[in-house]
Amino acid sequence: MDAAAGPPAGREIATLEDFDRTALTGSFAGYRVQAVDLTDRTFALLVSDTSRAVFLGCPMEPQALAHVRAGGALVFPPLPDLPFDPYRGSLYTPEELYAGLADGGSYEDTPDARTSRWFRRTATDGDVLASMLRSVHDHALRDALDERLRRQRVVGVMGGHAMERGGASYAGAARLGRALARRGFTVATGGGPGAMEAVNFGAYAAPHDEVMFGKALAVLAAAPPFGASVGAWTRTALAVRERWPQGGPSYGMPTWWYGQEPTNAFATHVAKLFAVAAREDGLLSRCSAGVVFLPGAAGTVQAVFDAATANHYGTRGEPAPMVLVDRAHWTRVLPAWPLLQSLAAGRAMARRVALVDGVADVPHTLEQLADA
Structure with a gap:
């Protein structure tokens, strides 16, 4: 051979x-x-x-x-001078990416920050070895992710990184993640802050009661936003995990390409990549039970039509359910829904797309679309 x-x-x-x-x-x-x-x-x-x-x-x-x-x-051979292992055979954990942070260390000294700096130095210099190492790393992570997600009902949730802790939208996204996990879905997000963190937090909180859910939201709201201090923002999430251990699993697929978007600490299994294109397509292609789109900006709109393109042409087989949340956002603020309906007309995907008013409607709608 x-x-x-x-x-x-x-x-x-x-x-x-x-x-x-x-x-x-x-x-x-x-x-x-x-x-x-x-x-x-x-x-x-x-x-x-x-x-x-x-x-x-x-x-x-x-x-x-x-x-x-x-x-x-x-x-x-191993490459000990790199801040990451390009050959690794498993997904990251938040504790690994943020090693030392919970003990009072600086974010800049964590493996995540050191890898981000390496990426910034090598991303545009044309070095073929660096390019090869990034590709090998990303392939290894995607392979590890596939092994973990095999035979699971994966629901992806897309949403903007600007959603702040402490707000009603954040709590709603967290309730969505919690409800999906409690219905037996495997929750996956882009692994970043904002709506992504809220959904991963909700999945983490799924085994816990309503008291924990409310108290943890309050703890998170008291921390500074990630834009002010990635270290403080992350340290608070790690403290929540330490105070309420044995949370539920979920997945995140962030990227070092978006250096301004730190990885949230509630995605218990993290496939952090270098290539942004591999991240965007890789997440959507693994959402076997459908994708939910919370209100977001350009990145979320792109994800809507990336998923719609695959459903429109049937490149991934049977169309996956798509649920857009917040009628006003998707019909007036960023009117993607009318265009999505037009793309779906006369296609098999037409029976697999829906627009709902709020997150409470999502789990039942996903199950209806799956049976359509």
Whole structure:
């Protein structure tokens, strides 16, 4: 098998446990081993067939490294000077991105901030290595996301980053996330602030009672906005998570491209990417149970018509439900709804689009559209 052709199905290893199970067979031939520390697995490597294997960012002892290369493996070495691991085999967590912040550290010293600075330095210099590393990283994250979301009913919620904590709109978006999670949907957002944070917070609060929900909203409202201090804004969210642990899961897909939009700490699984196009299309394409569009500006409007284009042409198969929230916003402020109706006319997508007055109407409407 040509190494460039890809591994056989099921031959990707991203944890030490998977490595140890495979080692019992005596062969890693054709496997892809991704970001696993193998410094304590020298014997297993020395006695195994590693032909046509690919090791991506796996630390190993010199003897093992020489053996696997001699055995026909392709080795991409770890790059310790980078502020991120381009070969990682799992999604980020907020605690990982913001390491040290909850203990009083500066946001500028977190892995998230250091990666953002690296991206700013390399994004426009044309360096082919930096471009390759960004691409490998983003592919690894999308692959990890697909593995997590397989067979789940994923509902994406799109909305603007300008929505502030403490307002009625923020509380409404949070109630939407909570209601969707309680109905068994897997909630996914762009992973940023504003409406995105509110929805992820609502999903996090889903296992908790109404008292927690109200108190946590009040705690969040007392913090400065992210534009004034990303550190204080994030630290408050981490404090809410510490005070009320064991929240519900949800997903975020933010990007370092939008440096002004920090990642919210309530998306428990984070696929943070470098490429903004991969983020926009990647999120919509994974929303198997539909997409909800809260009031927003240009970015949300773009997402509406990105989803509409796929539904219009059927490029992702059966049209996914689309629910626009707030009649006044989508018919008068930014009148996307009339155009969406025109695009849908005479198409299969016509039975899968809806406009509702408020977030309370969304869960039931999504289920109706799915059955249409």
